[in-house]
Amino acid sequence: MINLTINGIPMSVEEGTTILEAARTADIRIPTLCYLKDRNQIASCRMCVVEVAGRSNLVASCNTPVEEGMEVTTDNDRIFRARKTALDLIMAKHGLETIAPCFSCNKNGACELQDLCREFGLEKSSFYVKKDPEPVLDSNPFLSYNPNLCIACQRCVGACNNGAHNHILQMKREGLKTIVDAPFGEYWKFTTCESCGNCAEACPTGALTLKRRKEYREWEVEKVLTTCPHCAVGCQYYLVVKDGKIVNAEAADGPANHGLTCVKGRSASFDFVNSPQRLTTPLIKNKETGQFEKATWDEALDLVASKFLELKEKYGPDSLAGFACARSTNEDIYMFQKMVRTCFGTNNTDNCARVCHSSTVSGLAITLGSGAMTNTIEDITRDSDVIMLVGSNPEEAHPVIGMQIREAVEKGTKLIVVDPRDTQLTQKADIHLKLRPGTNVAFANGMMHIILEEGLEDKAFIESRTENFEALREMVKSYTPERVGEICHVDPDRLREAARMYAKAKAAPICYCLGVTEHSTGTEGVMSLSNLAMLCGKLGRPGCGVNPIRGQNNVQGACDMGAQPSDFPGYQKVANPDVIAKFEKAWGVKLNTKEGLKATDCFPAMLEGKIKGLFIFGEDPIRTDPDTHHVEKALKSLDFLVMDELFLTETAKYADVVLPGRSYAEKEGTFSNTERRVQRVRKAVTIKGDTRLDTDIFIDLMNRMGYPQPHMTAAEIMDEVASVTPSFAGISHKRLDSEEVAGRGLQWPCTGTDHPGTPILHVGKFSRGLGLFQPSEYRDPAEMPDEEYPLILMTGRILYHYNACAMTDKTPGLNEIANSSFIEINQKDASEKGIRDGDRVKVSSRRGELTTTARVSDKTYPGECWMPFHFQDGNANLLTNAALDNISRAPEYKVCAIKVQKA
Amino acid sequence: MSKIMITSPKNTNTQLKSFLEKFERRIQATPPGICPIVLQISLLEECRSQTCTKCVPCRDGIPQLVEILKKIGQCQGTRDDLEQARTLAELIRDTSDCAIGYDAGAMVLEGMETFREEYEMHLNYSRCNFDIKQSVPCETMCPAHVNVPGYIALVEEGRYGDAVNMVRKDNPFPTACALICEHPCEEKCRRTIIDSPINIRGIKKFAVDQAHADQVPCPQANPSTGRKVAVIGAGPSGLTCAYFLALMGHHVDVYEEKSKPGGMLRYGIPAYRFPRERLDEDISAILSVGNIEIKCNTPVGAQQMSRFMEEYDGIYVAIGAHTEKKLRIDNVDAGNVISAVNILREIGDGNYPDFTDKNVVIVGGGNVAMDCARTSVRCGAKSVSIVYRRRKEDMTALPEEIESAVAEGVELITLQAPIGVETDEQGNCRALLVQPQMIGPVKGGRPAPVNANKPQEKIQADVILLAVGQDVVCQPFEEFGMKTERNCFKATPYLEAEGFDKLFVGGDCQTGPATVIKAVAAGKVAARNIDEYMGYHHKLNCGVETPLPKENDRTPKGRVNIAERPARVRKNDFKSVEIEMSLEEAIQECGRCLRCDHYGCGSMEGGRVTYD
Missing domain, CATH: 3.50.50.60 (FAD/NAD(P)-binding domain)
Structure with missing residues (x-):
């Protein structure tokens, strides 16, 4: 600790603390302008100058570290004069007279320069002010740069380079002056700018702004702190609300996002809320015309309740099923599965984790005892010395994690990327193992073979904390680097290097995503990674772990809340009679003791006539599930399909009744992010029309179906969750909103109201007791390329859209950036077929065909292609294979055989 | 993988280098008599071009300061402008991160003090001080204001006697100045802008070597005044x-x-x-x-x-x-510790000492120390060392004198401060005791030495010559x-x-x-x-007219330096060390003269500085 005095006040702060930070700990105000903690500490503006005894100059407090015995003065005449003169110079540069008066600026009222000028009594600059305006760069759909108002504080540059780590914004010299080289002009599309807007948020003036600011003035709005509804990073941000309408989003300093957002969070998380395409009244399909007709809630709910009761009566409770929405709140999902279990009388409830991370949930539950991310985003990106990414492209799928991984790598953390495709991160990786799709198990076994052969395993950890090691040792013996190299199409030496790098690291997390889980061997892939981490003792401590990065905002919560055929909330097993008894007591009804069908097994069951009635809450399987034609047939074969939706989606078109629910911006609740962090969702607006809270819809239906479910607020529902779910026992809205939690959420297990939550799982002991080595042999993917379909197709996500685009395509700016399907194909394959970059091509598999645009590159190896799954003008799921993992029943989105021809 | 590029050797910085040499020469050749405020502005403009533009005080402050100083420089400024400039310069000095900024601020503030009189003139009388006007650089810089362009032109024409008389118009020691003048006339020579200053002393030496002064009649004296x-x-x-x-x-x-x-x-x-x-x-x-x-x-x-x-x-x-300045060290009165003044005086009267087999140590770093050292070499000393408490670059002797001394075998022992003399039984010196020094902060414009944390040393000395100044x-x-x-x-x-x-x-x-x-x-x-x-105002006519000027030769050329006899030969005698220039050399050197007496300010009223 370093001792110093500021304004005579003695204090003791950690070495490396700046004078500014030290002053702030004592609530001593030092004005700043260019300072952005950790992002921009270049000391440009000199507003923060202070006097240090013994130094003749005034020092910038924002980047001067404290020294022992330092005597700092933060305010006197000399300091005031210096600050005011600096401000005067900045005002001259700000060029108010060049453009327009303050009141015409979008940032009027939210301008830090304006605030400082008021504080220092500066009305206009006493220096020379330039008069000729320069052109404004505003071709980007979201962002605009007005160089005339730029004060060159470089906060935007800091935000881009040290926050988003995207390295797009730089300063550009124009002779005697320097301005921000902002890529928002005419050629904006040709840069790698992600339009994340962190720069605009950093700008203290009206120079670099989000265009949306035009729509409101700072004093006209209220800001509602909530959680982003896209991926599972769980970014905290404020929805900016004017006159009951969301007009903008501003990042908050959340535990997972540290003040950052991606383009989707900032610019595409609320347009859909007020979209004219929103459903605002219940719809019932006229059987004769096949057209939807508007209905009252009573008509709709009566019909739904009576129809489900009728089917239950006629075909038994297991003829019904309900898919919960992984985008909705924990409270919604809890009430939904409660409805399915208590009223439908079945465990046929699931959520879309089935088609993404169900392999994780089942795999890690087997090996570790808990199917969730073991560590936190913060510790894996800040406390690790090697990060191993397997089948994960966080820069596009989880952009704010991507930003933090970029930061880690730039600060010296080594990176191993295991991915069949070149991504931005593979360029920064120390090792890129560009393996053949579907060969993760062989890869992991090969790593373990090398680690054991070279004696790099953590013997003490294996001895004290695991079981079944010998079986693993035996199994991996045959996975020599040469054999694995052949299976995976990677250089054996490169595999050796990766094994050594991972095993020898003090702290190294494995982070993986759908490249591991969405295979017919997905669960085995997950368990193999778990084996690898255990073998090296990299579990139960910071910067380590097995870390599935979940795909949707609340897919973790959907699993946690029991929207699973085998699990009640908190992974309490249906198979366990004690659990059944417990819930029968809690819910006051007799429960079905038979495990339900997994969603992916439901579709074949529909075709077989085993499932007659289905309630889909906010999912669009027609677009998102593999083998669209197969899904179509299944849905058509149902007797009765109910949708609770925001929009009339592709799937909703097949429904008999569509119920208009509410989005995250219209309700209270919680989401659980990928790190098991339960964070608040808060109501920002109410939209026009006859929508209802989803929990109210379920409760009304439950009552209509004969279950006396009283109406409850979201907070009350969470209290009920806590009462029946040991791992949520300490979680309540009240506690989440408290000063104790301070906006950091609570990470389950949180077993009591005094339990602080669990950032890192398996510390000292695995959830299942001993960690289980579960050896798995490599198997080929279900469908391998052959002469007819010679190419492998993988699917994935791009930065600018979210899954089926239901939310993101309501933001015109995103559609301007990306709105059309494409296929990435290797140059060699393309030239053999005479396909050039940009050509229209016909892509077909055994299940369907589509036409799309070719993007020819070396991003994939010859014989391998990749498509985004977002776009309906060429939906990849027409092609994908519904081959299922034998344990989790996750489909093999990541490998199917196709052929590509010129269209 | 992401590739990185090797920094190209042919980048802008290397291109800048030769350009900057021109820039430096231009600054060296800053003509005497320019307005110091204008000079400050141009230096500040250079500071402005150097800013990395990070810090507000430097990036925005310097351009604003340039504008204010320009106003003052153009004699349109007010006292308020001066105060604003001062406040701004203080901000720049006190709050800029790096030397580009803070030294610019300090430079302006220092200039405001140094050139206070000039600032006052601009503010109060809307004009520069009366001495602010340009004049022929060589002639102005010469303390005697010798008509340099005149005699160079005469030498070029081969009129050596006339050249000698042109020098004599202001200086009756043409030979002395041809051989040993420190030639301040060359300091601001305009030719530096193109290549390097004219070797003015060399040209003069050529003249007196061709026409020895005692062979060139002086002008006729006036009739006797009886005074x-x-x-x-x-x-x-x-x-x-x-x-x-x-x-x-x-x-x-x-x-x-x-x-x-x-x-x-x-x-x-x-x-x-x-x-x-x-x-x-x-x-x-x-x-x-x-x-x-x-x-x-x-x-x-x-x-x-x-x-x-x-x-x-x-x-x-x-x-x-x-008379000699005294050195306050122990035993300074020991035998064979001699002052430079005394030994050179003896030599002046033809009494050369015999230093055969002696180790001679000279204390000092000026031209006199070099004279003593080189004389000692010629007097047969076994070894000659110069002990100086600063560094070689701090010596006040002309660099060429130091170089010549070293070439003749003189050893420079720098950063050693004499503290005493060790004597033998007879009371004669045996060694010079020194305290090692390290160079420290600048005091009074020069880096000052301080005692280094090293033990004292002993330098063997049979003779010690003290050349630490005259009085x-x-x-x-x-x-x-x-x-x-x-x-x-x-x-x-x-x-x-x-x-x-x-x-x-x-x-x-x-x-x-x-x-x-x-x-x-x-x-x-x-x-x-x-x-x-005495009540007169006698005019003196040197009787020589300056030849008409020729066109400037704008082609850059090397400067012809005066060669010296080889050190191993010259160190054995007291004959002149310098070798005469050849005719071609002299003509080429004269041809580089830009004739500032005609071109530029020289032809203007007030463009010449003379003692006529």
Whole structure:
């Protein structure tokens, strides 16, 4: 600790603390302008100058570290004069007279320069002010740069380079002056700018702004702190609300996002809320015309309740099923599965984790005892010395994690990327193992073979904390680097290097995503990674772990809340009679003791006539599930399909009744992010029309179906969750909103109201007791390329859209950036077929065909292609294979055989 | 993987390098007489171009400061502008991150103090100070304001005798200055803009080598006025004064304490730099004017001064600085510890010491130290070392003198401060005791040494020569009533001794040890003012016209330097070390002259600075 005095006040702060930070700990105000903690500490503006005894100059407090015995003065005449003169110079540069008066600026009222000028009594600059305006760069759909108002504080540059780590914004010299080289002009599309807007948020003036600011003035709005509804990073941000309408989003300093957002969070998380395409009244399909007709809630709910009761009566409770929405709140999902279990009388409830991370949930539950991310985003990106990414492209799928991984790598953390495709991160990786799709198990076994052969395993950890090691040792013996190299199409030496790098690291997390889980061997892939981490003792401590990065905002919560055929909330097993008894007591009804069908097994069951009635809450399987034609047939074969939706989606078109629910911006609740962090969702607006809270819809239906479910607020529902779910026992809205939690959420297990939550799982002991080595042999993917379909197709996500685009395509700016399907194909394959970059091509598999645009590159190896799954003008799921993992029943989105021809 | 590029060797920085050399030369050649505020602005503009633009005070402050200073520079500024400029400069100095910024602020503030008078003129009278005007650089920089372009043009035409007389118009020591002048005339030579300064001394040397001064008739003296002037000291200042007074028609008695005239030219400068016969050429030319009587071996004291005040119509005291400065170290009075002044004086009278088999140590870093060292070499010393407490680059000797000394085998022992002398049983020195130094912070414009944390050392020494400065023997004249300050005589800017009329004083004894050309300048000024004092205003005509100028030669060329005899040969004798320039060399060198007396400001009213 370093001792110093500021304004005579003695204090003791950690070495490396700046004078500014030290002053702030004592609530001593030092004005700043260019300072952005950790992002921009270049000391440009000199507003923060202070006097240090013994130094003749005034020092910038924002980047001067404290020294022992330092005597700092933060305010006197000399300091005031210096600050005011600096401000005067900045005002001259700000060029108010060049453009327009303050009141015409979008940032009027939210301008830090304006605030400082008021504080220092500066009305206009006493220096020379330039008069000729320069052109404004505003071709980007979201962002605009007005160089005339730029004060060159470089906060935007800091935000881009040290926050988003995207390295797009730089300063550009124009002779005697320097301005921000902002890529928002005419050629904006040709840069790698992600339009994340962190720069605009950093700008203290009206120079670099989000265009949306035009729509409101700072004093006209209220800001509602909530959680982003896209991926599972769980970014905290404020929805900016004017006159009951969301007009903008501003990042908050959340535990997972540290003040950052991606383009989707900032610019595409609320347009859909007020979209004219929103459903605002219940719809019932006229059987004769096949057209939807508007209905009252009573008509709709009566019909739904009576129809489900009728089917239950006629075909038994297991003829019904309900898919919960992984985008909705924990409270919604809890009430939904409660409805399915208590009223439908079945465990046929699931959520879309089935088609993404169900392999994780089942795999890690087997090996570790808990199917969730073991560590936190913060510790894996800040406390690790090697990060191993397997089948994960966080820069596009989880952009704010991507930003933090970029930061880690730039600060010296080594990176191993295991991915069949070149991504931005593979360029920064120390090792890129560009393996053949579907060969993760062989890869992991090969790593373990090398680690054991070279004696790099953590013997003490294996001895004290695991079981079944010998079986693993035996199994991996045959996975020599040469054999694995052949299976995976990677250089054996490169595999050796990766094994050594991972095993020898003090702290190294494995982070993986759908490249591991969405295979017919997905669960085995997950368990193999778990084996690898255990073998090296990299579990139960910071910067380590097995870390599935979940795909949707609340897919973790959907699993946690029991929207699973085998699990009640908190992974309490249906198979366990004690659990059944417990819930029968809690819910006051007799429960079905038979495990339900997994969603992916439901579709074949529909075709077989085993499932007659289905309630889909906010999912669009027609677009998102593999083998669209197969899904179509299944849905058509149902007797009765109910949708609770925001929009009339592709799937909703097949429904008999569509119920208009509410989005995250219209309700209270919680989401659980990928790190098991339960964070608040808060109501920002109410939209026009006859929508209802989803929990109210379920409760009304439950009552209509004969279950006396009283109406409850979201907070009350969470209290009920806590009462029946040991791992949520300490979680309540009240506690989440408290000063104790301070906006950091609570990470389950949180077993009591005094339990602080669990950032890192398996510390000292695995959830299942001993960690289980579960050896798995490599198997080929279900469908391998052959002469007819010679190419492998993988699917994935791009930065600018979210899954089926239901939310993101309501933001015109995103559609301007990306709105059309494409296929990435290797140059060699393309030239053999005479396909050039940009050509229209016909892509077909055994299940369907589509036409799309070719993007020819070396991003994939010859014989391998990749498509985004977002776009309906060429939906990849027409092609994908519904081959299922034998344990989790996750489909093999990541490998199917196709052929590509010129269209 | 992400590739990185090797930094190209042919990047802008290397291209900038040669450009910057031009820039540096342009700055070196800054003509005398430019407005310091304007100079500050242009330096500040350079600071502005250097800013990385990170910090507000530097990035925005410097351009704004340029604008304000421009207003003041253009004499349109107000006191408020000056105050705003000061506040802004303080901000820049106190809050900029790096030297580009803070030193720019400090530079402006320092300039505001240094050039206060100029700022006041701009603010109060909307004009520059009266001395702010450009003039011919060489002529202006020469303390005697010799018509340099004139004699260069004459040399180029082969008119060597006329060149000598053109020099004599202002300086009756053409040979002395040709051989040993420190040539301040070259400092701001405009030719530097194109390549490098003209070798002006070299051209003059070529002239006097072709036309020896005693062979070139001086101008005719005026008819006798019947006035008598006493000059005390037959050094360059006294003899210059005598020369011009004699030309004006006055009679001059020159009183000299030593046995021969010439002052420091004889008793301070060794013959290998300035052969005695060459000195005699200048002196005999001066005496050829007539009306000058040199009384050698005639020291002047207070009594004589009182008498002279009665007997003479004017008196010029130019006694030089001929006594040694003392070094305060232990045992400094030991045997064989000799002052430089004394040994050079002995040599001046032809008494060369024999240093055979002696280890000679010289203390000091000035030209005199080099003279002592090189003389010791020639006197057969076994080893010659110069001990200096600063670094080589801090030595006040001319770099070429140091280089020549080293070439002749002199060893430089730097960063060693003498602290005492170790003696043998006979009380003679045996070694010089020194304390190692390290160079420290700048004090008074020079980096000052401080004691290093190292043990004392011993440097073997059979002879120690102390060359740590000279002093004026003021005492007899103080007794007479002349006023002194820091052991130099006080005089008005007209060289009138304070408190007296008819008594003038100049040269080293008034300024402290300086250069020959400054002494010459003082002698000329004194002569003019004594003439005026006596009620005359004699004009002197050198009888030579400056040739018409030719077109400037704009092609960059190398500077012809004066070659020296090889060190291994020259160190064995006291003959001149310098070799004569060839005709081609001299003509090429003359051809580089830009004739600033004609081109540029020289032809303008006020464009020449002279002592006519």
